[in-house]
Amino acid sequence: MDPVRFIWPHSREQNAAQYSASPCGSAAGVINRTYFPLSHGVLALVIEEDTSNIQVSISYKENPMSNDDFVILIKPNRIKGTGLGGGCYPVPDPPKNTMNETDATLQIKYQAPIDHGNIETSYSCADIRYIASGSFHPRVPCFSNASGEFILPSSTSSAVPSIQPTIKADLAGSLKIGLRRGAIAGIATGVLVGVVLIVLSYVGYRRYQHWGGARHYHLSVRNSKWDGAGNVVSGREA
Incomplete structure (x- = not known):
């Protein structure tokens, strides 16, 4: 299982041999998309190994093929102190002219020890479809952040959701990682x-x-x- 993975939105299928394959750590293309709110969106990540330089990016292309297709949403130095755990992290809203039903792909890029302690850059992607926040009803599976820390500058504090997402009971196996x-x-x-x-x-x-x-x-x-x-x-x- 990949050292860092999306719990929400749902990630593409991966295997260990392709973690370092850019831009998505997978040979699979777009199969399913998760509805994602146009405002106050969050990512739920699980971190199962010591990881560093976690970067979150987004592409508005239908099927991004390289890292050049992505723009950075969360810089590597904004998710600090990661280790066994994880949590939920707010992401900036898309451009104001983004329409309902717009497709996009979220990418996490990180560094982690893979083979014999060697540090490698790995990737994971989640394909999304933006939907008006008023029409967004799923409960995002957020949980306590064990050792990670998300640093929010005051200028982006409004990106934090006003309503805390509810924890889903079927994530009990993952929740213990974050406690x-x-x-x-x-x-x-x-x-x-x-x-x-x-x-x-x-x-x-x-x-x-x-x-x-x-x-x-x-x-x-x-x-x-x-x-x-x-x-x-x-x-x-x-």
């Missing part, structure tokens, strides 16, 4: 505390029921009158 041990321990502790609180609440409720029943019994006995034979008699009969 530190401390985060996992925190989740486990939270679950344990929740269980303990539920048990204590139940025990308290049962004790309250027992106390209420016993109190009612004692009050009934105290307010009752007895005859000489040990029988309870009503107040009227007394």
Whole structure:
């Protein structure tokens, strides 16, 4: 599996022998395109090995064939401290004259140790089709960034989505990649505390029921009158 890959949008099929083949690390052409919003778009990336110089580019050609067909969206020095993990990263909006249903291809270019520790430049692509943001409804599978850091200059802060995408449950296997041990321990502790609180609440409720029943019994006995034979008699009969 490639050291850096798209979780969203969906990437082209790849195999290890072609990771270093530009521009997309794959012999496959465009097969499927993922709908991508015209504004506030994000990429969900998984990083499974130590990686550096991750660069994100885009091509508006129908089927880009070389690196010259791409323009840079995110420069290599803007995704810092990468390692085992990954996360979601906002990308700049396309030019204002970009029409609905416009096709494009996103490219990630990065450096990673491949064979015997040798550093190689590798590629991966995801083919997209822009769609009006108001018509975009899929839930983008975003997750916590374990060791990567995305540096946003203030001038592009508006590119961050106003609504945080929802995590998809079927990504549980990938989500654990993006969680530190401390985060996992925190989740486990939270679950344990929740269980303990539920048990204590139940025990308290049962004790309250027992106390209420016993109190009612004692009050009934105290307010009752007895005859000489040990029988309870009503107040009227007394």
